[in-house]
Amino acid sequence: MAGGAPRGCSRSARSDAGWARDFQGDAVRLLLVTAGTRGDVDPFAVLARRALRAGHEVRLVVPDNSGVDTSGIDTASLGVDYSRWIEHQGVSLGAALRSYRSVVRPAIRRVMIESARAVLEYSPDVLVAHPKILSAPLVAEALGIPFVWVEMVPVLTPTRAFPAAGTVSRNMGPLNRFTYRAVAGGAAMFRRDLGEVAKLVGFRGGRIAPPAATLMPISPAILQRPPDWPATVHLTGPWRTPAAGLVPDHVAEFMAGGEYVYAGFGSMAAGDPVARAREVVGGIRRTGARSLIATGLGGLSVPPEVLGDDVLVMHSVAHDVVLPLARAAVHHGGIGTVQAALAAGTVSVIVPFIADQPFWGARVHKGGLGPSPIRQRALTSGRLEAALSQAGEYRPAVQRAARVMAAEDGPAAAVDIIETLHR
Numbered sequence: 112m113a114g115g116a117p118r119g120c121s122r123s124a125r126s127d128a129g130w131a132r133d134f135q136g137d138a139v140r141l142l143l144v145t146a147g148t149r150g151d152v153d154p155f156a157v158l159a160r161r162a163l164r165a166g167h168e169v170r171l172v173v174p175d176n177s178g179v180d181t182s183g184i185d186t187a188s189l190g191v192d193y194s195r196w197i198e199h200q201g202v203s204l205g206a207a208l209r210s211y212r213s214v215v216r217p218a219i220r221r222v223m224i225e226s227a228r229a230v231l232e233y234s235p236d237v238l239v240a241h242p243k244i245l246s247a248p249l250v251a252e253a254l255g256i257p258f259v260w261v262e263m264v265p266v267l268t269p270t271r272a273f274p275a276a277g278t279v280s281r282n283m284g285p286l287n288r289f290t291y292r293a294v295a296g297g298a299a300m301f302r303r304d305l306g307e308v309a310k311l312v313g314f315r316g317g318r319i320a321p322p323a324a325t326l327m328p329i330s331p332a333i334l335q336r337p338p339d340w341p342a343t344v345h346l347t348g349p350w351r352t353p354a355a356g357l358v359p360d361h362v363a364e365f366m367a368g369g370e371y372v373y374a375g376f377g378s379m380a381a382g383d384p385v386a387r388a389r390e391v392v393g394g395i396r397r398t399g400a401r402s403l404i405a406t407g408l409g410g411l412s413v414p415p416e417v418l419g420d421d422v423l424v425m426h427s428v429a430h431d432v433v434l435p436l437a438r439a440a441v442h443h444g445g446i447g448t449v450q451a452a453l454a455a456g457t458v459s460v461i462v463p464f465i466a467d468q469p470f471w472g473a474r475v476h477k478g479g480l481g482p483s484p485i486r487q488r489a490l491t492s493g494r495l496e497a498a499l500s501q502a503g504e505y506r507p508a509v510q511r512a513a514r515v516m517a518a519e520d521g522p523a524a525a526v527d528i529i530e531t532l533h534r
Contacts, residue, residue, distance in 0.1 A: 142235035161522035257323035272337035276467035348519030376410025394495025444468035
């Protein structure tokens, strides 16, 4: 393949705009399967479109009501609606534990079964799956096809360099590798369900091969590649596309009216979203800036008494539109928002809640790309003001990282790697 690297070579993001070319071999029949919320679905939709553009056959299997535009893509449903689940109970460890038997376990079982059925129906050449699709390795082995993990955050590939995201908060040196066992062992909780999948796809047991490749839609500007990762693991750069469409007039007017800080916590409804919004607006006001607030799925709920001409409240807003002009971005530290802010050249003040968010907060600060994260329970207007006042110190490094990311084409890098699996 023209321009391709030998299979097994490490691949970083490519920058050549002309790299989007027709594949010179046979078209690859790809099945992309993902589960979760918008941040889990949107990168897969971007990858699907790039693969279609390269001349491949693609089907995308997604949860219901993700809010992601999948027009022009052949899609199938997992039959699970994560947005409704989050809308009813928010995102928190406590909520997950309370509803484990009634909601979480049945949802994971359904995802495993429906994704296996989707593979059987479509009969792909290559299976590309989110790690939440626990049955993917078994199904691919049964069908004799390569499978690719899309590791949205580093939780599956062991390294001594850092612990698995969402496990421990401190670097454990050589013991970091052991933290990945906890994540990988999660599938053992669903052994009975995996047995059901095995019967469905005709898997009779035996060794299950490792992934043919692992793709991380993460920029080396935020995560340096550890030397002990296998060559089949690739940091491609993020899978994003610029927002399309016009900016609403009232948003454009607000953005043109002076300095503002963006704040949004997505679906992080744990704690008190009203009190949190009060502290956020108060902290931004104390810096003399205005507040552009995205309430999301309950992360912030702005009380009437803090509203004013210096506050614009939206349910959601395109990061590509508002972040480049923002003085700073205050957010929960999901990797999608972290990379969107970095690509925009905007300093992040991260207020982590759960899962991988503390990991990214620490990476941003350690990399000299933002102030120390503020734990969500410790968020006050004073602490936020102090963090925002430091933003200027980090802006040169963030803008250098933005220039690096501008040269990346993560979706093209990912498609090129997938093509090498079907030569």
